[in-house]
Amino acid sequence: MNLVESFRIALRALTANKMRSILTMLGIIIGVAAVIALMSVGQGVQALVQEQLQSAGSNLLIVIPGSLKDAQPGDPRTRRPSQPLTNGDWMAIRDPLNVPHIVAAVPEADGRANVSYGRTTLNLTITGTNQDYPFVRNFYPAVGRFIQPDDVVGEGRVAVLGKDVAEKLFPADVYPIGQTIRINNVPFRVVGIMEAKGGGSFGNFDTLVFVPFTTAQQRLFPYLRSPRGEPTLSLILIKVDDEKNLAATKAAIEDLLRERHNITYLDEDDFTVINQADILDIFGSITGVLTTFLGGIAAISLLVGGIGIMNIMLVSVTERTREIGLRKAVGAKRRDILLQFLVEAMVLSLIGGIIGMILGFIGAQILASLSDDLRAIVSLESILLATGFSLLVGLFFGIYPALRAAQLHPIDALRYE
Incomplete structure (x- = not known):
């Protein structure tokens, strides 16, 4: 059995139970949509900050009174009153x-x-x-x-x-x-x-x-x-x-x-010199924390979606035990059965990922519309990342059901009622 035939059989099996397939894909859809929306808005925020910094002047240094950092533990320098x-x-x-x-x-x-x-x-x-x-x-x-x-x-x-x-x-x-x-x-x-x-x-x-x-x-x-x-x-x-x-x-x-200001090496500076890279780093650290937090939520959603795919694929293996036995009896090899169920899991995950990408793009545009200056930037990186995650989730959580189907003995499978 070749890959194209496996793909065709997978689509036929998934469309036979449309509602179950949609509910199974829900976790993948939510996770991928969150990843796309998050990365699109995050890149839009970074672009906005860079534009604002450029509009406020290029090659700038800003000197302000006081220190923006505290002395670290063990640092011999002492804090000075702000001058x-x-x-x-x-x-x-x-x-x-x-x-x-x-x-x-x-x-x-x-x-x-x-x-x-x-x-x-x-x-x-x-x-x-x-x-x-x-x-x-x-x-x-x-x-x-x-x-x-x-x-x-x-x-x-x-x-x-x-x-x-x-x-x-x-x-x-x-x-x-x-x-x-x-x-x-x-x-x-x-x-x-x-x-x-x-x-x-x-x-x-x-x-x-x-x-x-x-x-x-x-x-x-x-x-x-x-x-x-x-x-x-x-x-x-x-x-x-x-x-x-x-x-x-x-x-x-x-x-x-x-x-x-008569500051010795034992004293902390009573002023701060900021450049544009420092400001970008500050915004980058803030958006990085938010990205990590929301990315964790998206990862949990993908994990739940993957578990859902594994459960449904196990149910599918049970429901199609006689079919598996019949195919083995007429010459299908273990790798053919393994490939068929792996492709089904990955197709299920991939379709969920595509729907999630579309919803994520729409969600990013809605979030960006809340601000006049903000725009959502959907990059090739985010699309490839979402697609790759979808396929990996399908592959990882589809391996066990596929192996279980491939290991069924044809005689035992044909006896199954």
Whole structure:
């Protein structure tokens, strides 16, 4: 008996008991659908994070105050009180004699404040920064201009609004450019409106208000000072000339700040330098945990489906004992019987896998539709993985029933009632 004939007999046997076959495949269908949906949405999330990181600027390093990691047990370093970043830190970092490969270093002094125009008041995030921010963040004004060097030096009271801020703050018949708004009751002249960028891993850029960082430090948030009385920064954005220089630049910044903050080898850093790879690793670890958890559920479902296939195949062997005896009596060999029942189990599992792939794809699209930005990505890898698992489950759980059928003695089988 060849494989094609075995396949034809298997289909005939399965269609003879349609409902039983469908119920048997249910575990395989659920397991494969879960694998496809999980991998599709997971790959979509990773693609979304990468796109958002690229849209927020490429070849970026971000310096923030404080440490994101605790000292490990046995680590001789001690934790230090968090020391804020200062303008002096920013100026030292941007000096090419201290840190090479830096294209631009941008200070940020952030805080919440009430922004008002007429009778409308909004509580928003104010980002104090300088003229290099659009270049570093790949985020430019759609109308008007951004902050200029003279605004920074002169602590100018000028503001650039995110798209959503401009729409909510001003009536439709009022042109925002040139209007005066009040931030914490301090008057600012609107000089620009940013292009639409939307939300992402770094927050919603369209709800920000940008002012010169010197103005933010002196007029809006004068209480943000270091122990020495220096104005402080929320973070420092750094654009590196080439991706291959990110690691070396990060190490140079860490050495420089450890020296400036008087940190010895026994002390833990009181700052953190983050690059895009770190952020991707964080998201990857989160999605990895979820993938492992949900993958375990899918594996259990496949296991249950496989046990169901084995049980049904054992029942089928019992029901078809006389058929097996008759086939052996007319010359069928053990390997023919073994092949027939193995093919039946694998066909049952494969059909369940195909149905599961279709349902998994539909489920992934439904999950992706819950978010405007998310999309499901069905890769060849996930299809091959699901197909391979289906066939392996059918093969593994079909071996015992197939062996049992092949070992039946023809005389005993023909006597079976």
